[in-house]
Amino acid sequence: MTTRWSEHRPSTVQIVRDFRLLTLVFAACLLMFAASSRAQETLPEPPLPEAQAPPNLPDDLLPKITAAMQGVTTRDVAALSKALHIGERLEGAAAGTPPNTLAAIGDLDGDGVPELLLKWAIPDISVGSDVVPAADSRPIWAIYLLSWDGAHWKASRLVAAVDNVTPILVNLGPSTGRGLVVLTRESVPAASYPAVFQVKNHTAVLLWDAQADDSRYEPLLHGKVAFHEQPNGPAEMVVTGRADPGLLQVEVNGTRGFQARAVYRWDGKGFAPAKTEYSANEDYTLYRFISALHLRDFRAAYALVAPKEFLKADSPTLDGFRSFIQNNFSEFLQDEVFSAPEPHAGSRNEHEFELLKPDRRYVYHPVFSHDGKFLLTGLTRNQEALPAEQ
Numbered sequence: 001m002t003t004r005w006s007e008h009r010p011s012t013v014q015i016v017r018d019f020r021l022l023t024l025v026f027a028a029c030l031l032m033f034a035a036s037s038r039a040q041e042t043l044p045e046p047p048l049p050e051a052q053a054p055p056n057l058p059d060d061l062l063p064k065i066t067a068a069m070q071g072v073t074t075r076d077v078a079a080l081s082k083a084l085h086i087g088e089r090l091e092g093a094a095a096g097t098p099p100n101t102l103a104a105i106g107d108l109d110g111d112g113v114p115e116l117l118l119k120w121a122i123p124d125i126s127v128g129s130d131v132v133p134a135a136d137s138r139p140i141w142a143i144y145l146l147s148w149d150g151a152h153w154k155a156s157r158l159v160a161a162v163d164n165v166t167p168i169l170v171n172l173g174p175s176t177g178r179g180l181v182v183l184t185r186e187s188v189p190a191a192s193y194p195a196v197f198q199v200k201n202h203t204a205v206l207l208w209d210a211q212a213d214d215s216r217y218e219p220l221l222h223g224k225v226a227f228h229e230q231p232n233g234p235a236e237m238v239v240t241g242r243a244d245p246g247l248l249q250v251e252v253n254g255t256r257g258f259q260a261r262a263v264y265r266w267d268g269k270g271f272a273p274a275k276t277e278y279s280a281n282e283d284y285t286l287y288r289f290i291s292a293l294h295l296r297d298f299r300a301a302y303a304l305v306a307p308k309e310f311l312k313a314d315s316p317t318l319d320g321f322r323s324f325i326q327n328n329f330s331e332f333l334q335d336e337v338f339s340a341p342e343p344h345a346g347s348r349n350e351h352e353f354e355l356l357k358p359d360r361r362y363v364y365h366p367v368f369s370h371d372g373k374f375l376l377t378g379l380t381r382n383q384e385a386l387p388a389e390q
Contacts, residue, residue, distance in 0.1 A: 059157050061120055061142055069146075069153045075113055077102070080146070080153060084118070097121050098139055102146070106169050108178055108199040109147065115180075115199060116146040117167050118155070141165065143182060147202035156204035158182050158197060170227045172196070172207075172266055173234040179207065183225055189244075190252055191219030194237070196270070208270030216273055220244075220260055221252060234266035236274075243278060245287040247294060248353060249339045256340040258284040282351045283340060285374045286366060293332035298322045306369055309377035329381070331355060331362070338364075360385050 065084065072083050081087070086102045100121060104114040122140045142160040146153050159165065164185040172179040180197045194217075196208040210217035220241025227235040243260040244250060250257040259279040264271035278284055285304055292300035299318060307316035311324055325332060336355055343350040355362040360383050367378035 059142075059160070061122070062144070062155060062157055065118070065120070065144060065155045069155065072153055073151065075148045077104070077116065080116075105167050105180065106178075108169070108180055109202065110177075111148070111150075113148040118144040118146055119165070120144065122161065139163065145180070145197070145199070145204040147199060147204075149202040154202045158204055159184055159195060163187075168194075168227060170196075170235045171229055172198075173268075175268065176207070176234075176266075180204070181227065189219070190222045191241070192223050192225045192239075193217070193219060194225055194271070210271075215270065217264070217271065218262065218273070220262070221250075221257070237264040237266075237271045238262070239264070245283075245291075247290050247337060248283065248287045249337060250283075251342055254342045256283055256342060258287070280372075280374055282366070282368050282374050285368065285376060286340070286351070286353060289376060290332055290338060293325060293329075294335075296333060298325070301325070305376040309369075310379070329379070358386075 068083050068085075069080065072080050081102050084100065084102065087099045098121060101119045103117050105117045107114045109115070120142045122142050141162055143158045143162065143165055145156045145158055147156070148154075158180075159182050162184045166183040166185075168181040168183060170179050170181055171177075176198060180199070181194050182197065183192055183194045185192045193210045195206065195210060197204045198207050199205070209215060210219075218239075220239055221244050223239050223241030226238050226240075228238060229235045239260075239262045241260060242250075242257045244252075244257060248257075258281050260276060261278075262276040263274045265274045266272075289301050289304045292298075292304070298321060302318050302321045305311075305321070307321065308314065310316075311320055313320060338353050338355050340351075340353045343352075349365060349367075351366050351368070353364050353366070355364075363382045363384070365380045365382070366376055369375040369377050
């Protein structure tokens with residue numbers, strides 16, 4: 001299948017998925033009006049998983065780390081590692097808990113001494129000495145930056161309660177200099193969240209957090225975050241992954257949906273969205289078709305079908321299409337949420353989607369053109385009664 005990319009301006013509205021459909025439709029209207037004023041396509045961007053604020057946990061470890069480093073009056077990393085018992089199993093740690101680690105990440109403040117990243121395993125207070133963690137369990141970490149101030153090491157907490165983290169050094173432009181991105185990956189939803197820090201006076205200062213309430217960052221399912229250095233300015237942040245359209249729900253770990261590529265640029269305070277592109281495929285057509293009809297934008301929906309084949313008419317018209325939808329698929333005009341299940345044995349095609357009602361289930365069978373435009377050439381619907389609850 002050939003993949004094409006469609007470019008849209010970035011969303012400025014945070015859309016909450018969990019069936020808060022009135023909010024979603026209202027936000028979609030705002031996006032439609034903003035896009036039309038720029039002579040662009042009048043369809044909303046897919047809402048993406050809502051970023052959750054990081055836990056504001058009290059830091060019981062930082063005083064212990066500071067106390068352990070107090071006697072280290074040399075920049076020698078070996079002496080610091082010994083004081084922090086790096087590589088050793090700490091007293092009281094559960095069986096299978098990995099040792100803490102310490103690694104140089106680069107000279108962020110330009111004093112000639114590289115900063116260090118300390119990964120400290122957070123003790124699991126619910127695990128007793130006779131309990132063995134599950135084989136697939138992963139440790140939970142607190143991440144600290146250690147910086148030499150000329151006399152002692154200073155510790156700053158970066159993030160806590162994370163199980164997967166990657167440090168990345170980026171150029172934030174002449175006014176800011178080098179920054180440290182701490183990229184965390186969450187399992188639910190399967191997404192990545194960057195946070196940007198700067199080192200001032202040997203202390204890590206948070207500049208921007210993708211999970212903050214005022215952030216315009218939109219995570220993608222199983223998204224990957226990369227930074228592209230620019231010759232004359234701050235690095236660009238590029239996020240790629242699978243979009244999760246709210247009106248056409250997909251399985252988080254499935255294959256349905258469509259790919260997205262979002263570019264963010266540093267504006268001096270944080271990474272702001274610059275443009276978002278979506279890959280053209282069958283599910284992208286379905287999402288845009290349903291979205292347009294939710295907004296009663298029959299003209300936009302009509303542009304997504306091959307009129308003669310879809311309406312089975314020699315002289316199709318927009319008015320005929322409107323009547324066809326109103327008479328046969330009026331549910332698309334209502335506040336309904338459809339699902340795009342993974343293909344299963346016995347399904348008529350791999351692009352089926354469903355609408356589940358209390359007493360019955362509707363299954364839709366779309367057919368698409370094979371010219372690379374993925375236009376709808378047909379759409380039929382079956383329904384089946386659901387067994388009554390016992």
